[in-house]
Amino acid sequence: MGKQIGIIGAGSWGIALAYVLTTNGHDVTIWSRSQSTVDKLKSYHGNEDKLPGVKLPESVEYTCDMEKAVSGKDMIVVVVPSAHMRETVKLFAPYIDPDGEQIIVNCSKGIEEDTLMVMSDVILDVIPGSNVCVLSGPSHAEEVGKALPTTIVVGAFDKDVARTVQNVFMNGAFRVYTSPDMLGIEIGAALKNVIALAAGMADGYGLGDNAKAALITRGIAEMSRLGMAMGGKLETFSGLSGIGDLIVTCASMHSRNRRAGILIGQGKSYQEAMDEVKMVVEGVYSAKAALQLAKKYEVDMPIVQEVNEILFEGKKPEDALKELMERDKRIENSSLEW
Template structure:
């Protein structure tokens, strides 16, 4: 099988290595031709220091690599997915499978990544979302990892499962692409919140409280938008939430720590030095919650810190002194 991975960040590179390990003819495309040439020559991605890229992995900045591709993996940052979809549309065939591994919700339109790709490629082929608790740094060194391939078309989901699955990368299938994509985007906001708490000096009790109650919020909104509750308790939901909120590999977590320590939001993101998806997702989730009438106090407060300059300690006080609740009598983990 011929597979092309679009996006030479850490995640795209790690996934291209999985595909190459599985014996597929694999191409890794970079938006920056100079970066592609450097990676091809040095056989290393600066974002995955110390990891040698296989000699058989073909690296290029030329989109002609998409010709006759059986599977195309879109690993562009969420803000670049629409442009990427537009560029690749002429190369796709009805028998191709397009895999979205970007985690986010588009600003203003509030569309999921697969929805954007379907728009820009005119539904020419099946789109599958691959998501789960999966730091690129660990996948690249073959640490055991699990993900979910989600698509209403089970044949397409199983095709992606077969392409990626091996003895260190386990893939489950799901029909719930809505829930999987929403969970992937929304957990980044929670990771920012957890980082802020850590930056304030709060410890494990606070983090456990925040993660659990935030998962209740994500589930409420996810169900309202058509997702399945069980998805939010699985790999794409709780699994990804745990790994993103507890690891220093997480850019969202690191940015949150800096904000909690007193740095301005933009300064914190610049210091992290890579895309902090949770910042963009916070605005979209706030818009969706307002539109759908779903109560999401943690996500709302995070939005207010990031976009309205609200002081983080005021937010903590507001959340801790909310009206009393009964956990078991509320629906969907309210």
């Protein structure tokens, strides 16, 4: 039996998830804050600017009325930029059922700069006791909207919630695993964008495949160190929302973080790069928060440190490369002993 689902956010990922959900027989209402955007969505049956070629069924409703998008729905899928998460949750909070039956699925990746909260914690901060979970993994909207094979993970505090979301989203082209490690999933999702910026910078600067492989490998080590210090599980960072999401974000030209990094590696400022990519580059927003978390938990994150200095202090990529390559000699994995 199909569910009533409200999707909060009408960008490329929101539309791609609407495609998955309508394919699975669910009734979908998509919210956007702009009436002009809603009008375009209705006319095109999708988002022609952000995800061209993906058409949704005529049964999909579009609205800028938050009450219509949320009230009475079985599931609320939140797909907004991390910088706008708190304000958006405040808009729909009054329409969430107080009995806690509605499931809120966070599909946004990032860390709130002021509070250093992951997105599911932001939702819980605004709506205490709400039924929150997170859906994440290597999943470019451009491929999901074409029904290309994609595998992802849902993390939840409650096993039954995770299984419900798994059943709602899963189909022959969209495989969903479950996990109890919500925090690890969220940390991996946010930090991989920062590492992808670094990988893009390496591409833009012409450093070659060896350097990129090293950045990905040492990047997952940094993500794991911080995630575990915060309470995440090591296994999560070797899974879909860790190494899986990192690989696809560092390797694909669908990745806005990688594309922005390429432009920065070619000498542009982060603002110029964001303007050219014309989409939200989450790694820029997560970089400062990641560095603050590294200091708070006393975790060594040299790649994240150098990315911050390039983005916000005007450091040249070649100088950052020199710093990374000439760091003190050390063993690769301190848990191994002779």
